Amino acid sequence: MMGLLVQGVLLGGYYAILAAGLAFLYSVMGIINLAHGALAVVAAYMLLLFSQMTGMSPFVGLLLVLPAMAVIGVIVERGIFEPSSRGGPLLAVLATFGMSVVIDNLLFQQFGANTQSLANFIGDLSWDSWDLGGGLYVGKISVYTFLTAVFVLGGLQLLLTFTPVGRAIRATAQDSDTAGLIGLDARRIRMISSAIAFITIGIAGAALGMRSSFSPYAGGALLLFAFQATVIGGTATIWGTLIGGIILGLAQTLGAQIAPQGFLIGGNLVFFAVLFIRLLRGDMNWRSVLRLNRKATQ
Amino acid sequence: MTQLEIRNLEVCHGLLKAVRGVDLDVNAGEVLAIVGANGAGKTTLMRAIAGSHRASKGSIHFNGQDIGALPAHQRVKRGLSLVPEGRRLFPKMTVQENLAVSAQIGRSGNWSIDSIFEVFENLVKRRHAKAETLSGGEQQATAIGRALVANPEIILLDEVSLGLSPAIVDRVYSILPKLRATATTVVLVEQDLGRVLKVSDRIICMLEGQVVLQGPTAELTREQIVEAYFGLKTSRKEKVQP
Numbered sequence: 001m002m003g004l005l006v007q008g009v010l011l012g013g014y015y016a017i018l019a020a021g022l023a024f025l026y027s028v029m030g031i032i033n034l035a036h037g038a039l040a041v042v043a044a045y046m047l048l049l050f051s052q053m054t055g056m057s058p059f060v061g062l063l064l065v066l067p068a069m070a071v072i073g074v075i076v077e078r079g080i081f082e083p084s085s086r087g088g089p090l091l092a093v094l095a096t097f098g099m100s101v102v103i104d105n106l107l108f109q110q111f112g113a114n115t116q117s118l119a120n121f122i123g124d125l126s127w128d129s130w131d132l133g134g135g136l137y138v139g140k141i142s143v144y145t146f147l148t149a150v151f152v153l154g155g156l157q158l159l160l161t162f163t164p165v166g167r168a169i170r171a172t173a174q175d176s177d178t179a180g181l182i183g184l185d186a187r188r189i190r191m192i193s194s195a196i197a198f199i200t201i202g203i204a205g206a207a208l209g210m211r212s213s214f215s216p217y218a219g220g221a222l223l224l225f226a227f228q229a230t231v232i233g234g235t236a237t238i239w240g241t242l243i244g245g246i247i248l249g250l251a252q253t254l255g256a257q258i259a260p261q262g263f264l265i266g267g268n269l270v271f272f273a274v275l276f277i278r279l280l281r282g283d284m285n286w287r288s289v290l291r292l293n294r295k296a297t298q
Numbered sequence: 299m300t301q302l303e304i305r306n307l308e309v310c311h312g313l314l315k316a317v318r319g320v321d322l323d324v325n326a327g328e329v330l331a332i333v334g335a336n337g338a339g340k341t342t343l344m345r346a347i348a349g350s351h352r353a354s355k356g357s358i359h360f361n362g363q364d365i366g367a368l369p370a371h372q373r374v375k376r377g378l379s380l381v382p383e384g385r386r387l388f389p390k391m392t393v394q395e396n397l398a399v400s401a402q403i404g405r406s407g408n409w410s411i412d413s414i415f416e417v418f419e420n421l422v423k424r425r426h427a428k429a430e431t432l433s434g435g436e437q438q439a440t441a442i443g444r445a446l447v448a449n450p451e452i453i454l455l456d457e458v459s460l461g462l463s464p465a466i467v468d469r470v471y472s473i474l475p476k477l478r479a480t481a482t483t484v485v486l487v488e489q490d491l492g493r494v495l496k497v498s499d500r501i502i503c504m505l506e507g508q509v510v511l512q513g514p515t516a517e518l519t520r521e522q523i524v525e526a527y528f529g530l531k532t533s534r535k536e537k538v539q540p
Contacts, residue, residue: 164398171391174389178387179371181349181374182444
C-alpha cells in the first residue's frame, strides 16, 4: 500500500508539471490553451532532435529548448492568443484547438507515426531506482520529476510574490485596464507571461520524453491529464496544481490496482466528483466549473 | 504656463458622443475642478486624458507634445496619472504591493512609498492587508497614493469622495495642500460643489458632454455654477471666459 501511495504521489508530480503551464496561462491571461499538450510534444521532439544531432544529453538540450519555447510563447501570444482574445474567450479556445490540430499534423508529417523517447539519451536514469527498504523501490526519474515540479511551482510562486515582474503580472491579471493607468504595458506583461508559461511547457515536454514515449498525436492525452489536474487542484494557489496532480496520480494508481482499466477510470471519477462539487457550489458557467477565477496569480 | 491643452475633443461610447468638442487648458500647479451632473461626460473626459478611452476627434497636448495617440501606460511615464472613479485597486494585492507596482515603473521624484505612508498614516497598520479588505477611505487613500508614487506632473482625481463619509473625505482632501507644495497640477472631478469652491483655483462645468461654464473659482458664484450644472439658464455657448 505504501508503495502505491508513493507511486501515486510521484506520478502526481509529473501531472503537476504538465498542468503548470496550462494553469499559469489561464490565471494570467484568461486563455484555456487546448494546444498545451501538443506544445509539450513539440518540446519533446526538439529535445530528441538535439540529442540525435549532437549525441548530447537532453538535459543539455534544455539550455536551448527552453529559450526557444519562450520565443515561441511570445510569437504565439502576439500571433494567436492576443488577436483571438479580442473576440472573447471562446474564440481563443477555438484558436488554440486549431493550433493543436496544425501542430499534431505537422509533427506527423515531419516525424511519422513512430513512437519516440528520450530514455535512450539519459542513460541509467530512465530505469534506475532507489531501494527504500521493505521491498519499496522508487524510480529515480520519478523522484526527479516530482522535485522538478516542486521547484517549478515554487519558482513561479516566488516570482509572482517577490519580484517586480511578478507584481506586474498579478496586477495585469487582476485588472489590465487599471494596470495601464498606473504605467504597466499590459501587452508586454502578457508576452512575458506567455514566455514563462511556454518554458514550463518545455519542461513538461522534457519530463514526458524522459519518463515515457511520445508520438505526434500524444498531445491530446497530455492535455487531458493536465486539464484534470488543474480542475481538481483549482487555481486558488500555485500549489493547487501540485495538489491536483497528486490527487489525480493517487486516484489513477489506486484505480489501476482495482482493475486494469481502473487507471483512467479512477482519475476520471475523481475529476467528475470535483467537477460536480464545483457545479453545486457555484453557478453553471464554464469559468466556475474550472474554478477559473484567476486566483493563482493574485 | 499651459501644461495640458485639449482642443475640440470628442469621445464616443459606441454611437453616443459622451464628450463633444471640449476645449480645455490646464495650467501648471493649479487645482482645476470639473463639475457636472451624472452623465455630463466628466469621467469620460478624464479617461480620455489618461489614455484609457481613445478620443475619436481632437487633440491632447501635454507639455507641448501631442499625446493623443499614446496608450495609457506611456502617458503615465510622461507624468499623467489618473485616480479612477471607484478606486480600481488590485483587490488581491496588499496596500504595499499596490503602491510598489506603481512605484517600480513610475518616475523619480518627491513621492515614495514611505512618503505616502507618512501622509496617509492610517495606511501604515494596513500595509500588509489586501486591498479588498480595506474600508472605503483606506481604499481611496491607497488609490491616491498609488497614483502619487508614480510622481506625476498632473494628477487626475475622479470622484474621490464618492461613497465616503464627510470626515473621511476631509482626510482624503488633506492631500491637496501637499500637492500644491510639490507643484503638482490637480484636475479634480467632484460632485460636492461646496468642497469644489473651497479647494479649486478654477472651475469647469460640463453638461451633456460640453463645457458650459468655466472660470476662476473666485469669479464664479454658486448660483452661476448651479445653473450651469443643471442647464437651467446658462446657454451652452455662453461661456464665462477665464
